Amino acid sequence: MVLAGIRSETALTGAAEPFTAEDAAAGIFRVHRRAYRDPSVFAAERDRIWGRCWTYLGHETEVAEPGDYLVRTLGGRELIFLRDVHGQVRAFLNSCPHRGTAVCREPAGNARRFRCFYHAWTFDTEGRLVGLPSPEAYPGDDTFRDRLGLRPVPRLEVAHGFVFVCFDPDASSLADYLGDAAFYLGLVADHSDAGMRVVPGLQQYRSRANWKLGVENAMDGYHFGPSHITFLEYLKRTGFTTSDSGGRGRPLGNGHVVGIQNGHSGRIGFDWEPRFGEAERGRIEENRARLFARMDGERASLIADYSRTVFVFPNLLLFDIEGISIRQLEPVAPDLTDIRALALAPADEPPEALDLRLKTLVSFIGPGGLATPDDLEAQEAIQRAIAATAGDTRPGVDWNDVSRGMATDAAGDDVRTIDEGRVRAFWRHWASLMEDPEGA
Numbered sequence: 001m002v003l004a005g006i007r008s009e010t011a012l013t014g015a016a017e018p019f020t021a022e023d024a025a026a027g028i029f030r031v032h033r034r035a036y037r038d039p040s041v042f043a044a045e046r047d048r049i050w051g052r053c054w055t056y057l058g059h060e061t062e063v064a065e066p067g068d069y070l071v072r073t074l075g076g077r078e079l080i081f082l083r084d085v086h087g088q089v090r091a092f093l094n095s096c097p098h099r100g101t102a103v104c105r106e107p108a109g110n111a112r113r114f115r116c117f118y119h120a121w122t123f124d125t126e127g128r129l130v131g132l133p134s135p136e137a138y139p140g141d142d143t144f145r146d147r148l149g150l151r152p153v154p155r156l157e158v159a160h161g162f163v164f165v166c167f168d169p170d171a172s173s174l175a176d177y178l179g180d181a182a183f184y185l186g187l188v189a190d191h192s193d194a195g196m197r198v199v200p201g202l203q204q205y206r207s208r209a210n211w212k213l214g215v216e217n218a219m220d221g222y223h224f225g226p227s228h229i230t231f232l233e234y235l236k237r238t239g240f241t242t243s244d245s246g247g248r249g250r251p252l253g254n255g256h257v258v259g260i261q262n263g264h265s266g267r268i269g270f271d272w273e274p275r276f277g278e279a280e281r282g283r284i285e286e287n288r289a290r291l292f293a294r295m296d297g298e299r300a301s302l303i304a305d306y307s308r309t310v311f312v313f314p315n316l317l318l319f320d321i322e323g324i325s326i327r328q329l330e331p332v333a334p335d336l337t338d339i340r341a342l343a344l345a346p347a348d349e350p351p352e353a354l355d356l357r358l359k360t361l362v363s364f365i366g367p368g369g370l371a372t373p374d375d376l377e378a379q380e381a382i383q384r385a386i387a388a389t390a391g392d393t394r395p396g397v398d399w400n401d402v403s404r405g406m407a408t409d410a411a412g413d414d415v416r417t418i419d420e421g422r423v424r425a426f427w428r429h430w431a432s433l434m435e436d437p438e439g440a
């Protein structure tokens with residue numbers, strides 16, 4: 001039902017009303033709230049963003065051995081992510097080319113063959129149709145097998161162990177897409193000379209909010225003090241100290257952004273602080289010495305002395321903070337998002353240090369930690385309020401304001417993490433994809 005004077009939300013871009021409104025001279029940046037709630041926007045994102053951008057699938061160490069596989073949904077498409085028997089990482093649609101059934105019904109495992117339960121077609125790890133009942137019903141030259149293999153994702157490339165896929169066969173290379181963001185993925189990969197691995201185990205949880213609110217939250221240093229007061233009080237009680245002098249952020253192109261903090265105490269592996277206990281001090285000094293011996297001092301210092309939050313558009317959040325956490329955003333509905341959280345650690349980390357790493361991670365940004373429940377509460381509260389202002393055409397009511405710092409970072413290439421410049425960088429890119437007339 002459309003009430004008198006209240007606009008329908010069925011149009012994608014709303015003709016006269018774009019998704020974002022920016023006035024650099026006045027220092028104003030706004031986002032129209034339909035971007036977070038409109039089903040037609042969500043449907044368009046499936047095509048314009050999840051169908052065309054490179055998206056993060058997983059880390060190559062999640063499928064470390066030949067035959068390792070896992071099923072992962074990405075932009076609504078269920079995929080089999082695997083390492084074939086020859087060691088190559090691949091991704092296929094988890095849909096049988098016969099009549100469409102999900103071929104792989106286990107969430108993860110190791111296999112040499114995948115057999116569809118419906119009519120027992122069988123595929124190898126390279127996706128070839130290698131077996132089926134009564135093959136004589138098909139042409140005898142076996143050419144039918146060539147056209148009935150598992151459907152591979154059109155593009156798959158790996159950057160520093162991070163596996164990305166793209167459903168647009170004509171997209172530019174992953175290196176072009178990542179641009180400067182690749183540098184920050186490389187810093188994480190360089191934490192250890194033994195390489196990095198995803199620690200087995202997944203934390204998956206759900207937010208009753210739009211996926212873009214999750215991106216905003218991670219790129220927003222402004223909320224930290226007010227929202228995470230419980231955490232800050234806990235730090236005070238436990239003697240945690242930080243000499244953080246204020247972080248800087250930088251848009252990295254294509255909607256990717258980074259926020260960098262210095263003097264961030266308590267980085268697992270590199271930065272001792274009292275709650276870790278004396279036993280950890282020696283290991284940390286050793287780690288630092290190995291790092292500085294392995295690379296030039298500037299790069300080693302970037303890894304050891306600074307923490308980072310990196311966002312790779314549209315779905316990878318990489319928290320290189322006390323520990324290292326990968327968060328992957330999976331939109332389920334306009335107001336529903338699945339979040340997958342995994343820990344990344346040096347491949348040779350001793351059990352005691354790994355234990356400390358995981359405890360530190362879950363106590364802060366785990367779904368039951370001291371930060372994430374606050375963040376989810378904020379995002380879900382926003383989503384409820386945004387639903388309530390749908391159709392309200394009074395000036396400004398149905399818009400969010402993202403203007404903080406506009407006066408000082410209008411150029412956009414160096415922003416304070418406590419301002420909203422990183423959030424604006426995300427929105428500018430998102431809007432450019434969604435409003436592109438060529439994209440329709």
Ligand code: FES
Nearest residue numbers: 096098099116119
């Ligand atoms: S649908 Fe898979 S074998 Fe028929």
